[in-house]
Amino acid sequence: MTATPQAAPPALRRIGWRAAPRPAGIAAAVLLVGAAVAVCASLGSILPPASLSLLFLVVVLIAAVGFGFWTGLVAATLAFLAFNFFFVDPVLTFRVGRAEDVVALAVFVLVAGLTGLLAGRLREEADAARERASMLERLSALVSELGTAADVGAIEAAVARHLARIAGASAVILRPRGDRLEIVAAAPGPVELVAADRQAAERAWRRGAAERAAAAGWDGSAFTFRPIVADGHVVAVSGVGRPPPGRHAPRDRERAVAAVLGQAQVAIEGASAAEQAAAARAAAEREALRAALLSSLSHDLRTPLATILGAVTSLRELADTLPAEARADLLAAIEEEAARLSRYVTNLLHMTRLQAGLEPSLDWVDPADVAHGAVERARRSFPERSIALAAVDPLPLLRSDAALLDQVLFNLVENAVKFSSADAPVEVAVTASGDGVRFSVTDAGPGIADAERARIFDAFVRGADAGAPGTGLGLAICRGIVRTLGGAIDVVSPVAAGRGSTFRVDLPPGRRAAP
């Protein structure tokens, strides 16, 4: 079968006095005029002749208001003929006997015609206004739906729905994927496109112009495809089907569809701009984090190294002139700084792995055990501090990563040590919470102001007391690890007498499945 040329779409009903007369209207006109004839015939003896013509005028008015302009005109003509035939001498002929009857008839025709015309127009205009109002209502619903659409997908779905409703047929939205067009939204239900449809869609996309559906019964596309343009190029194609045969096509479909597509274009452009802005913001944040990481690396790696190198070379070069206690102090400094460097490198490693999306290795973990390990490590690193551990039995086993958990607890204790005075105790507690476990680390330091509490888990944020040395990474790592393990971390401050902070880590018994 050869492809047939695109036929013109089925004639659209237009609103207004150019609309074709409806069969129902003609029938009604005939009936009404017939009724008028009957009434006048029966009452002809009682009523004066002048009022007979008025009765016919009423009939014309009713016909016009009820059915429109053309019906009114037809009714006027029929009324004139009937009146002439039945009630003007000589009756039962179309001839007019008396001269004044001619004038009367002429006037009658004029008035009837005008009545039909005006009343009909009125009726048509009222219909048109109703239709416009209904279309505006639909458009406004579309606009508000588009305004709240979360992303491009929602926009496409909304547009497809509205197109389908306006057209009274199926509607699809297609987007280019690779070198093909794929359906991204369809309404009211899933839509199957055959080869001819796809070809027409592709033509519309490539040419950037509408491809009309073939007339019913003709070969060719069953959909009219229109390109959707955003930022100067075609980003999608909309397809609107023919209404199934027998369905009455809504008036002004073209205008409504064009209006919907216009709104779609605006919405899509807006969404893509928003997406670009969000991507730019995310990129800027990553850049800022990377810059902060580099600067931290530079300074916080270099200082312990400088101390170590300086102390070692001093010991070697000035061995003769260094007093014994100076030697001992230098050796202690080397050890301390090497340990500090090691902790910092570990934190950095964790930070890097978190950013790359680290996968924890899950196993059954005894929370009391992990807490004990972390506290012991902390006691070795900060021997002059008092660090207490209280684990409340019974504690459920957690399916988690022991090494990561250990790092979290250690970082929290280190934080507590750093931000409280040398004689302030640090308390670590492990309790059952729901069906999971809560770890809490409490210090007796100055506490954390409300304003800072929100940001304190961000990377490279240090408390107001910036005099305390540190990289600002510890809490950020805690948060990253806790999240990966499916838990939550927060801080309560002040704790007692306006001082102190408690950091709380809540962990579920098993890691929730990753989304």
Place this chain on the structure above:
Amino acid sequence: MIDRPRLLIVDDEPQIQRFLRHALSAAGYEVVLAGDGATALQLAAARPPDLMVLDLGLPDRDGKTIIGELRQHSAVPIIVLSARDQEAEKIAALDLGANDFVAKPFAVGELLARIRAALRIQRGDASRSDRFTLGDVAIDVAAHRVEMRGAAVKLTPKEFELLVLLARHPGRVLTHRQILEKVWGPAHVGDTPYLRVFIGQLRQKIEANPAEPRLILTEPGVGYRATDKV
């Protein structure tokens, strides 16, 4: 009894202060410590030190501003402790009036050498005299004569000026800008490639092995330094 030279050490890291105190005391200096710029300036005003070691990364103000302020009324030698990757900072500090720099992390011997060189220049061992040596090279400024192991060395006027400038500050780094300004004038401070060519020519004439210079040393990215090893 010669007083021990007084060194003012300005660094905010307690660990750095810790080992510097031990090392510099053991090397025979009197050590005064300051943890920030304000304290440093106060101490320098109260009792002027013989030399200042200044870390550029101070908590309360940029180290370079300390140099600027100090230089308004004092010629005290300043050695800056800089980060290895902060070229611009280093050069800016030197151009502002710092005498030399040491990059962190450093071996203590390097710092001690710089301190020695700076103090020697301050005492005026070389800079005031008209006849001095640089390794094997004997320089007579008044007679405009350079000799190497007895034999005369022919230098162009610019090469001579260049050699004299560097040799007058043995052990001290001079930035490209400083050298260009002193020898060629302020209009030429950007002509670093030009300077490189002249240094190359000078090395050809006075270095035993121009490919491995011992007398005129390159400080990469910063400038040149005449050796202070005799």
